[in-house]
Amino acid sequence: MFWKMIFGALTRQKSRLLLIAFTVALGVSLATAMLTVMFDVGDKVNQELKTYGANLNVLPKGLSMLGEMYNLDQVEGEAARPEQHLAEADLGKIKMIFWAYNIVDFAPYLETKIMAGNRPVILVGTWFDKHLNLPTGDEVDTGMTRMKSWWDVTGSFGRDDEPRGAMVGASLAAELGLKAGDALPISGLEGQDLGSLEVCAVFHSGGVEDGQIFAPLRLVQDIAGKPGLVQRVEVSALTTPENDLARRAAQDPGSLSRLEWDTWYCTAYISSIAYQIEEIMPGARAKAVLQVAESEGAILQKTQLLMSLLTILSLACSSLAISNLVTASVMERGTEIGLLKALGATTLSVVLLILVEILITAFAGGILGYFVGLGFAQIIGRTVFGAAVTANAMAAPLVALLVLLVAMAGSMPAVRMLLLLRPTEVLHGK
Amino acid sequence: MKKNTSFMIKMLCCSLVRRRSRMAAALLGIAIGAAVLLGMVTLCYDIPKQMSKEFRSYGANMVLVSSGRESMNLDDAAKAVRHFPEGALVGMTPFRYIPVRHNMLPYTAVGTDFDAVKKTSPYWRVSGEWPAKENEALVGADIAEYARISPGRTLAIDGRNSKHAKFEANITITGIVKTGGVEDGFIFMRLPDMEAMTEEKGLADVAEISCSAGEKELQDIAAVVRTDVPSLEARLVKRVIQSEAAVLGKLEMLLYLVTLVVLVLTMICVATTMMTVIMERRREIGLKKALGAEDRRIAKEFFAEGVILGLVGGLCGAICGLLFAQFVSASVFDRSVAVEFYLIPAAIAVSVLVTVAACLLPVRRAVEIEPALVLRGE
Numbered sequence: 169m170f171w172k173m174i175f176g177a178l179t180r181q182k183s184r185l186l187l188i189a190f191t192v193a194l195g196v197s198l199a200t201a202m203l204t205v206m207f208d209v210g211d212k213v214n215q216e217l218k219t220y221g222a223n224l225n226v227l228p229k230g231l232s233m234l235g236e237m238y239n240l241d242q243v244e245g246e247a248a249r250p251e252q253h254l255a256e257a258d259l260g261k262i263k264m265i266f267w268a269y270n271i272v273d274f275a276p277y278l279e280t281k282i283m284a285g286n287r288p289v290i291l292v293g294t295w296f297d298k299h300l301n302l303p304t305g306d307e308v309d310t311g312m313t314r315m316k317s318w319w320d321v322t323g324s325f326g327r328d329d330e331p332r333g334a335m336v337g338a339s340l341a342a343e344l345g346l347k348a349g350d351a352l353p354i355s356g357l358e359g360q361d362l363g364s365l366e367v368c369a370v371f372h373s374g375g376v377e378d379g380q381i382f383a384p385l386r387l388v389q390d391i392a393g394k395p396g397l398v399q400r401v402e403v404s405a406l407t408t409p410e411n412d413l414a415r416r417a418a419q420d421p422g423s424l425s426r427l428e429w430d431t432w433y434c435t436a437y438i439s440s441i442a443y444q445i446e447e448i449m450p451g452a453r454a455k456a457v458l459q460v461a462e463s464e465g466a467i468l469q470k471t472q473l474l475m476s477l478l479t480i481l482s483l484a485c486s487s488l489a490i491s492n493l494v495t496a497s498v499m500e501r502g503t504e505i506g507l508l509k510a511l512g513a514t515t516l517s518v519v520l521l522i523l524v525e526i527l528i529t530a531f532a533g534g535i536l537g538y539f540v541g542l543g544f545a546q547i548i549g550r551t552v553f554g555a556a557v558t559a560n561a562m563a564a565p566l567v568a569l570l571v572l573l574v575a576m577a578g579s580m581p582a583v584r585m586l587l588l589l590r591p592t593e594v595l596h597g598k
Numbered sequence: 599m600k601k602n603t604s605f606m607i608k609m610l611c612c613s614l615v616r617r618r619s620r621m622a623a624a625l626l627g628i629a630i631g632a633a634v635l636l637g638m639v640t641l642c643y644d645i646p647k648q649m650s651k652e653f654r655s656y657g658a659n660m661v662l663v664s665s666g667r668e669s670m671n672l673d674d675a676a677k678a679v680r681h682f683p684e685g686a687l688v689g690m691t692p693f694r695y696i697p698v699r700h701n702m703l704p705y706t707a708v709g710t711d712f713d714a715v716k717k718t719s720p721y722w723r724v725s726g727e728w729p730a731k732e733n734e735a736l737v738g739a740d741i742a743e744y745a746r747i748s749p750g751r752t753l754a755i756d757g758r759n760s761k762h763a764k765f766e767a768n769i770t771i772t773g774i775v776k777t778g779g780v781e782d783g784f785i786f787m788r789l790p791d792m793e794a795m796t797e798e799k800g801l802a803d804v805a806e807i808s809c810s811a812g813e814k815e816l817q818d819i820a821a822v823v824r825t826d827v828p829s830l831e832a833r834l835v836k837r838v839i840q841s842e843a844a845v846l847g848k849l850e851m852l853l854y855l856v857t858l859v860v861l862v863l864t865m866i867c868v869a870t871t872m873m874t875v876i877m878e879r880r881r882e883i884g885l886k887k888a889l890g891a892e893d894r895r896i897a898k899e900f901f902a903e904g905v906i907l908g909l910v911g912g913l914c915g916a917i918c919g920l921l922f923a924q925f926v927s928a929s930v931f932d933r934s935v936a937v938e939f940y941l942i943p944a945a946i947a948v949s950v951l952v953t954v955a956a957c958l959l960p961v962r963r964a965v966e967i968e969p970a971l972v973l974r975g976e
Binding site: 459463 | 637641645649652657722776778834835848849852868929
């Protein structure tokens with residue numbers, strides 16, 4: 169009998185229940201879209217911030233710091249000392265640390281001085297777009313092309329398979345009168361002929377690089393006489409904003425308790441990623457670039473906080489709207505309920521009838537709204553970030569809970585009214 | 599006519615008062631709509647500006663260098679700084695680089711203004727104290743580690759100034775600075791100390807400027823500086839500016855989209871609420887028609903009710919919306935939100951419009967109905 173009545177109500181009151189389902193669907197789609205975007209916005213903004221460039225510098229542990237510090241030239245005739253360099257062959261290991269998937273890109277650099285157009289110039293060797301096969305079976309594409317996406321490049325980015333293709337900085341190119349497609353004869357500091365470079369691009373970076381030449385790593389290793397060696401590696405990694413634990417660990421990892429250590433090691437703090445790189449590459453020192461790391465944390469936190477507040481707002485307003493409508497539509501049915509009560513239905517069974525009816529409608533609307541909301545989230549993701557938004561598993565149960573709570577809360581005033589209802593008065597039309 | 603109007607007002611008042619609970623529900627819906635509208639739009643206006651301030655934690659987005667071979671003059675830099683808009687300028691930090699020696703080893707000493715550094719480069723991590731008194735200095739983390747220098751030590755340094763005159767000084771290290779960049783390899787001292795030490799006044803090699811402005815504005819400022827102070831060259835730090843523009847652009851677009859979605863959905867919700875409220879009153883409409891009221895009159899009455907509801911709900915909603923925007927801004931950015939005042943009447947007008955528009959369809963349907971049918975309860 170109960171189910172027959174429910175079924176009857178559902179079919180007979182189609183338009184009214186459809187309106188409730190529609191409103192629930194709207195509210196739920198809004199909630200789903202906001203929740204999905206909120207859960208993913210951190211990752212997306214983090215990716216976006218990667219254009220700020222590397223947040224880790226990997227340097228050899230040896231005395232290389234002196235060169236960087238005082239701009240000392242290498243003593244003439246001195247052979248390259250291995251402790252001042254990193255082995256190119258080891259670089260793939262960076263992608264094999266615990267947080268390997270958080271390493272977005274990395275590129276090695278090796279600098280040497282040459283003469284170009286009768287003046288000393290720094291020639292930098294790097295990977296432009298390198299394909300690596302890791303021992304773990306993974307394949308990685310990385311290199312400078314990805315890390316320096318903000319450069320203004322006239323021409324095409326260099327390529328690793330063009331052994332003499334080079335990119336020339338804008339201010340140097342202006343001084344030497346070079347443009348993309350030109351040939352640039354170069355020589356060693358003592359005048360020995362080193363052939364010529366093909367200028368494939370002129371770039372503007374706004375930094376010191378504007379006075380330098382970038383060429384494939386292999387070529388520079390040959391010129392500098394340092395086969396298989398690099399000076400430093402820039403790594404760009406997705407990180408979690410720093411907190412007190414990370415700061416303490418950065419100062420002295422020894423001061424952490426066992427539990428704190430595990431937490432720190434298994435969280436993608438910049439300091440733990442640096443620590444893991446040092447672990448896997450003995451002889452290397454990974455330095456966090458605080459300018460990038462600290463500010464990224466600040467901006468990420470703000471964005472996430474902002475999105476969560478907006479999500480709460482939209483959750484609140486969609487639930488209010490739904491419960492408002494549910495209340496209005498239940499109260500309309502006073503006559504029908506009055507009749508039921510006059511025929512001898514208990515208050516409990518009437519309340520149960522109304523609740524089940526509303527819940528069935530709400531869930532039908534909710535399921536529809538959930539998928540529409542996922543669609544909304546995808547539209548937002550595509551337009552704003554140009555990438556799909558990952559649907560978070562948390563969103564579905566949260567939304568279901570929301571629908572349940574809202575439908576119940578929305579029926580409450582109606583239920584209260586039902587309890588106070590006097591059949592004769594309602595049937596009489598008052 | 600006058601009598602007619604007063605009668606209508608009386609009817610409206612009665613209708614609003616007698617149906618309190620139902621009207622309260624409609625009012626609540628409208629108020630929510632208006633609150634969301636005003637709150638979100640205000641935030642949309644304000645957030646890019648606020649975020650732009652946050653981005654200043656990345657440090658300088660413009661540097662001033664000398665256009666010639668000599669060091670630049672601080673007076674020129676001060677002159678250039680005047681071209682930056684008052685509110686947007688975060689700070690200007692001069693840097694003077696001098697090669698010095700300590701224990702026969704070469705180092706680079708940098709003279710700067712530490713108060714300005716705290717503003718333009720908030721990412722510096724100093725363990726120990728910032729220098730405050732004469733001849734106090736910070737040392738970079740790499741040097742500190744390499745030369746085993748700890749805060750409290752006094753270093754004797756010597757060197758030659760640009761006229762090759764010798765100088766000597768003792769500096770007290772108060773703290774160790776760590777940034778992960780080139781700063782880790784420098785010794786930082788107060789600019790007045792360096793001027794006294796080298797006996798050269800008013801010089802700097804680089805001035806870093808942090809200014810919350812977009813690329814276009816900064817380029818314009820740079821052009822003005824170049825013509826007004828020809829001894830200086832203003833350069834944009836491309837990396838910072840471009841990424842800021844990219845992230846801010848995305849964020850702004852995200853906000854606009856979210857606002858749009860939220861708005862459309864709340865408007866639909868307001869409309870559905872109004873519809874149910876009016877649909878219920880078909881019997882009343884039927885009675886009025888049976889008593890001889892014209893269709894136009896009935897419609898007018900309902901619209902007047904809609905206008906009143908829209909005004910009151912819009913006003914309440916606008917207040918709540920502003921409070922909400924203020925709350926978000928305070929909790930996310932620790933600043934109060936800048937309110938565009940013309941948005942408030944606009945939000946109220948929109949809520950009135952939506953409410954009236956929502957009345958349109960159900961009123962027309964109700965008016966078309968035969969009074970007898972409605973009254974009989976069909």
